[in-house]
Amino acid sequence: MKARVINKNSLFYGRQFEVDIINYKYVGSKKDKVLARFEDVEFFNLTLNEELIIMHRDILKISLPKALNGLFYIMLIDTIIQHVGTEFSSIEIVRDEYKELKRVWEKNILLVVDSTPLKINIVGQYHSTTNIDINITTINTNEFIKECIEEEDKLRREIEERNNKILSIKRAVSFAV
DSSP: OOEEEEETTTTTTTOOOEEEOOSSSEEETTTTEEEEEEEGGESSSOOOOHOOOHTTTGGGGSOOOOOOOOOOHHHHHHHHHHHTSSOOOEEEEEEEEEOOOOOEEEEEEEEEEEEEEEEEEEEEEOOOSSSSSEEEEEEEEHHHHHHHHHHHHHHHHHHHHHHHHHHHHHHHHHHOO
């Protein structure tokens, strides 16, 4: 996949490069030492799989398990399209959990595809792209709202814990000064 920086205000304006870094926010090339915001580039010479990822850019918000490469996103997009029965235009991710087990990994994702709430459970073996099991379940709105509230509460507790740590650090600094 190649990209060209089209934002005239960018340091890299006009540069073309082979993309080897891509996430939801940035596109870049280690070799060419270029990093630009996703919105600041146009893509060309795309394969069908690359077009699919660019078209469903929100999928890049889901963290990639260590054992996998970018093909994971293609499998996930294809499985979601099969499940919902049509192309989709938006994804909102509520929860993206990753667990490492002995020789396998597990990923649990709670998200909304267009207006359909889904739970996705993915289990795979390390260093294998063929032994991946993706299970998608459409959940009802009440269950989805309940899980969203639980996730929000969990995040609030984490924020409160971090704020308490910050206060503790500030107190320690004030005692030391």
